[in-house]
Amino acid sequence: MASPETKLQMPRAPEIVSPSQCFSHNSVLQKLHRLQPDKSPRPDDMHPMLLKECADVLAKPLSLIFQQSYESGHLPADWKSANVVPIFKKGKRGDVSNYRPVSLTSVPCKVMESLLKDELTKYLETTSMLSKVQHGFCQGRSCLTNFLETFEAWTLALDQGYGIDVVYLDYRKAFDTVWHSGLLTKIQRYDVEGQLLAWIKSFLRGRRMKVQVRGAHCDWVDVSSGVPQGSVLGPLLFLIFVNDIPEWIKSNVKMFADDTKVWTRISTLMDGEVLRDDLNNLMSWSDKWKLGFNPEKCKVMHIGHSLDTKYSMKVQGKVWELEETTEERDLGIIVTT
16 A cells, blocks of 8 residues: 555656757757858857758767756856847947847857757647747747737727727846846746756856957956847747736737737727726736836827827836827837827
8 A cells, every 4th residue: 555655746747858859869960950051150169160061970979968968957158158249229329228139159059959949849839838929939920920910909999999009018128137036937837847947047047248349349247137139048938937928917918029019999088097007017017027118118009099098107116108109110010000
């Protein structure tokens, strides 16, 4: 007869990643053959052209290195170093906040990240854990599906005689300020544990970077927050971090990574209260998870009505009234009232 302790034990969930299968010779070989040889070498000086041309020779030793890294939960220091190149987004070129810091990281590490991302994505999609309103970096969803679903909803509301108020949200350096401890907490909520959790923890912590512009670069700087832009695993980790935002609001929402828009139907002035409550809830989410919104760049657009609905956000004790706009660039497309 089994002891009481034995009866209380729950069966362990199967590991999301099987090292021998995930990092098999053939899996690594396929990833190496897909490398783009025209990319520049990274801090470890491993050129992607060398890795691709010598794939047949390097696949086996890299496979063993990846398995050892995963099972030990440890990444070499070179894998956590990055040359950061600033990529201009929009606005004034003299303002450093208008540049996106893209991290050039170790190519072998990116190969391993890609293999892990495939397995983690498969797990999240199979279990339907990623929110359906998220269209960024998700199989079968894209900018196009984001627009189609959004404009379908807006057109239906207008046809039914409603107006629409849309708030375009802007995070303050979203990818660079992700709170590591909070992210790891959220990852665990999705039953990601054991070796995979330990490896991701090592991947996030102990990172360093240096900014490189026209051949010149600064000294190495330690990185204590964020997911590296330019890494393979970073975007998926960001999706996990913001995945619960729809649970905090009652209005309609569509997301593409950090591009988020929230809207509600409007027929009277009181209809805007739901959206105002949602903005307050988003501020509560922001305070809890330490990912700030930038109220100066958040905009509100009124479509199909002339009611004087106003919206504001309270950030660090200061109330910001959101700027009203008649034209907004949404995922590269100009949307007007």
